[in-house]
Amino acid sequence: MKIVYNGEKDSRAFKDILGTQLQALAEEDPDVIYLDADLMSCIGTAKWAMDSNQGINCGIAEANMAGVAAGLSASGFKPYIHSFGPFASRRCYDQVYLSAGYAGNPITVIGSDPGVCAAFNGGTHMPFEDMALYRAMPGSTVLDIADCNQLISVLKQVKDMDGVKYIRVGRKNCAKIYADGEEVPIGKGVTLREGKDAVVFATGILLHEALQAAETLAKEGIEITVVDMFTVKPLDAACVLQYARETGAVVTAENHNKIGGLYSAVCEVLASGEPVPVEYVAVEDVFGEVGPQDYLQKQFGLTAEHIVEKVKAAVARKK
Amino acid sequence: MDDKTKKELEKLALQIRMGVVEEIKARGFGHIGGSLSICDALAVLYGREMKIDPKNPQWPERDKLVCSKGHAGPAIYSVLAVKGYFPYEEIKTLNQPGTNFPSHCDKKKTIGVDMTTGSLGQGTSLAAGMALGDRLKGRDSRVFVIVGDGESNEGQVWEAFLFAAAKKLSNYVVLLDNNKKQLDGYVKDVLDTGDLAAKMKAFGFDTQAVDGNDIEAMAQALERTRQGGEKPYAIVMDTVKGKGIPDVEQTMANHSMNIDAEQCDKWLADLQKAYAAFGE
Structure with missing residues (x-):
């Protein structure tokens, strides 16, 4: 692709x-x-x-x-x-x-x-x-x-x-992420970048943040895999398990409550298949509020900086 | 309508009621009141008004029935059985494990059921979509939707009626089963829906108010809905919850009843007697 x-x-x-x-x-x-x-x-x-x-x-x-x-x-x-x-x-x-x-x-x-x-x-x-x-x-x-x-x-x-x-x-x-005319098959995670230290599964507007976070982390010597997990259901379980095994540290990133979205879906697969450390970037269990989107992303913890922090936390938890 | 047809439809209504009792007898309980109130309407629909082919239940050009008050499933199953959509004996599996005849209508399970219903109000919108779909596909088909008076508490019903009138769905025919009762008691005491015919008229429907347990009145009212035009049709049916079985009519809480086999046999004998009185 x-x-x-x-x-x-x-x-x-x-x-x-x-x-x-x-x-x-x-x-x-x-x-x-x-x-x-x-x-x-x-x-x-x-x-x-x-x-x-x-x-x-x-x-x-x-x-x-x-x-x-x-x-x-x-x-x-x-x-x-x-x-x-x-x-x-x-x-x-x-x-x-x-x-x-x-x-x-x-x-x-x-x-x-x-x-x-x-x-x-x-x-x-x-x-x-x-x-x-x-x-x-x-x-x-x-x-x-x-x-x-x-x-x-x-x-x-x-x-x-x-x-x-x-x-x-x-x-x-x-x-802009995909070239014009690309078909992106439903049900498959798309690997946008590969690194051995951790994997970030991201969706929606958080995918761009994850790719920005990868740049920042690379400068600090931490190489991460970034997967566009746009199909939250049915989740590409094979992809989740593969990168969890290869990197040993998982972070999810979504513009959604931490309850019931991508974080939940990924944890459901890992809990029984590959229980590695998992951190999330998602909205805590709170209601929304008004404001510019960049303010709201900061307010609810949905920026590249938050992803950087969570990747470091996940890596630190690796055995 | 000639006397012979009238007699046949009255007999069909009795057969539908007998089927309802057979189903509930086999299970020991069920939604009897609201099933019995619509048996006369179903007799006229399936016996005369609807363009159907029991041997080809998925025929796209057929007329469709959506029983939005999905708990009247037993009445629908009974008329479908009598019309030969499937062997009659099957309806006696009502609500048994693995049955194709659940409390509420399910088109994925029961041959001849045109739409799944059960969450009250939803059938009104589904039927509007089906009527719009038939019109856009150029089919000469009508969609009949049976709505309960208690069901009309649901806001979605009025969204759907507004939609049907605004989109001029003259192939959309509402049969409002005004049996005056809902689960907790009389509609006027629970949430009074007031003058339903006036409301339907105000919503832009060609509206008739008739005795919904009178075969001839129902047949005439349904004839009027054949003429197309720019308005959807409503027939507000004045009915009795539990109609046709005096014991049920006289039971206040007759939405869903526990009934033993002996009681059912007595009712079946009465219905059979009424049926026999028509002669051949």
């Missing part, structure tokens, strides 16, 4: 990708249908979806939207639904769980502005628990997106997959 990471941001924002890719998917496949809860204008879909039979604005009624999507799935469509993360998870969880998951009506749920990406919308709009909720749904796929080209690849892959697929993705620009 071609990696083009140099620390710079992609010129494209995630919302631009969502807008153009959902349109492209709808044009390619007449069974693709996109539903939103009055947030089309926030992800760049309004200009095509408002006037298309394949775009359904459900209004501010997420529970109904999830149910309608499940009904459309039963009718032969491939629905993608979108709202901000908290409303795409907590607000309609029972509807997605039963009407889509339990009933066997596959849908894709896009929860935008995960965690601190909600920034100026503040604590009410800041989901730190969405991955925990969706991980606990049988048969689900949970994806935390780090890069625009990864998003393009993932949006295509989920279209014909069974079960409930949850994509958490920001709306702003993010570091």
Whole structure:
């Protein structure tokens, strides 16, 4: 896989990708249908979806939207639904769980502005628990997106997959990691950098922080492996076990509560398979708050500096 | 509707009630009250109104039924059994380990069940999605959704109704089972839903209020829902919870009851007698 990471941001924002890719998917496949809860204008879909039979604005009624999507799935469509993360998870969880998951009506749920990406919308709009909720749904796929080209690849892959697929993705620009046109297979961790001292499994916006942390640590003589573990479920257990064995020290990094997300998923694999020291970079069990994203990342301990500290802690715990 | 058809549908309603009692007899308990209140509606739907083919239950062009009050599963299983979707005897496994006939409707388990329901309110949105899907696919199909009056406590029901009217889903037909009771007592005492017909009208539905336990009235009301147009349809059915079995009708707490086999046999004998009275 071609990696083009140099620390710079992609010129494209995630919302631009969502807008153009959902349109492209709808044009390619007449069974693709996109539903939103009055947030089309926030992800760049309004200009095509408002006037298309394949775009359904459900209004501010997420529970109904999830149910309608499940009904459309039963009718032969491939629905993608979108709202901000908290409303795409907590607000309609029972509807997605039963009407889509339990009933066997596959849908894709896009929860935008995960965690601190909600920034100026503040604590009410800041989901730190969405991955925990969706991980606990049988048969689900949970994806935390780090890069625009990864998003393009993932949006295509989920279209014909069974079960409930949850994509958490920001709306702003993010570091460019993968080369244009790369396919990033769901279910596989992607190794972006290799080092023998420790491994960092990171997702979403924390992947860039992990790669920055690797640079800092290298200057101090600590070489780390960095893996993009964007598929939080089903977790690439073989990858987790392999690097745990090879490095003997594990750190997870995610824009999410430490309960129920990547840290939990990795620990579940390691506890029975390769019990090495594990440290986490994640939100302590607290609610969100308002502010610029860089302030919030510092406030909640989600920066490269925090990863550096946790790597050192994990390395120090090695036998 | 001619007398012969009416008689046949009334007999079908009795058969559905007998099936409900058979299911509950075999298990010893079950959601009897809300199953019995909709048997007449189901007789008209499956006996006359719906475009179905029991030999081809997944036929995309068929009409669909979503029983949003999923706990009325026993009534749905009974009508499907009588219509020949599967051997009649199978419904007597209701709620036995490994059964295909759980308390609440499950399309992955039961042949002929068009949608999974159980968490109240969700069937209204699922049915709206199915109706929209049929319309977008160009199918000449209607989706009937049975909603409880107690179920109408759920906010999702009103989100779905708002949606169906806004999207002009005239192939979406709500049958509101106004049996006046929910688990804890009378709807008016638990959470009064007020004038449901006025509410449906205000939500933009072509609304009729009829005796939901009267076969002829139900048949006429359903005929009206065939005409398409720009509005979804609502039939507010005035029904009796436990209808057709006086002992159940007169039991206050009849949402789910423990019933012994002897009691069931007595009711079955009464229903059989009523059925026989129709002659051949």
